[in-house]
Amino acid sequence: MVSGILGLAIGLATGLCRLSKNPTLRDLSTIYVELVRGTPLLVQIFIFYFFIGTVLNLSREFAGIAALSLFTGAYVAEIVRAGVQSITRGQDEAARSLGLSASQSMRHVVLPQAFKRVLPPLAGQFISLVKDTSLVSVIAITELLKSGREVITTSFSPFEILFCVAGLYLLINLPLSKMASRLERRLAQSD
Template identity: 55%
Template sequence: MLFYHGPKSIDDPAVRLRMGILMMGFVLTLKISIASTFFGIIIGTVVGIARLSKEPVTRWLSLTYVELIRNTPLLVQIYIIYFFVGSMLRLSAFAAGTAALSIFAGAYVGEIVRAGIQSIHKGQMEASQSLGMSYSQAMRHIILPQAFKRIIPPLAGQFISLIKDSSLVSVIALADLMFQGQQAVARTYYAFEVYFTVAFMYLIMTFTLSMATQYVERRLAISD
């Protein structure tokens, strides 16, 4: 299920090591998690800044987005994006799953970014503007770099949760790790062995991210 030995093609008699269904699911889960993390950070950063905007409409729209996403189940969001939005835009299952996870993560990242920005003393923004910087320049060069250093731990926790939440995309027949695990159980009836392996493979991804986060934190602490 992880790897198997077989010919590369019907016309190629050479026996090669090929990925089994669980490894294929592992790779796809890794891809969708990385893509969702990338877009989630972009969405969350924009939303976090918008939550602190001086424009009431911008604040209201960003707050509505955050509350709407955080107070509805991710599974329902996946169904809506796949069957409604995806059918209109002709999105693949991978694109729809990535979009759903990115939008979901963006709401939580937005609140984390907002809290990080608010943790920076207001005097720094005032000092930056007094030196001739615009609001966007001060935010980009002064405020956000400091804020992101402070929010690394909660961001890591959010993206670890996102990796685990990605198992829900199996409901739209996306052949991720969870979906392939279900297929393996249906073929072999080894439920405990398969799901234990699936859990261990998720643990590899989340533990690796946790260790990478701790390394980044140590490096940033040294640079300070």
């Protein structure tokens, strides 16, 4: 949950920076997105825990949340960038001709339209984030999969336990998917 909120904030800011006319902002955000998207999440978790976490004395939980947030943020940034670029230039030009500033045009005209287009991929990204939380178990954070593995060591019933864990992930993700579908339909009706 925390990683999803932080990832959304990071992704929104980074996605808009990728569209910036300021070359420094654009280049820094592009480097961040390409670096994070070009490396496996598991490697990033290890780097946050064993390198950055050791240097800054971060807890396992903080390192896990930071890695998941930055990973999600990079993907959300691309979703936001693509969503904004999918809105025709004429929308922005019309808003500007009515006297709106660039930021007002973005906030009041472009982003509301882009939101409708980015909702399905954002929902998919957040469902992936829920599944990606299983990777933080490698740095000894107890989450659903790690709890299941601990039960397996005492029950010696790996298949039953893993099917239960998979079922629990479905119980978490299916309502998220349904909520996103409803919101998407509601937004489509408002057009």
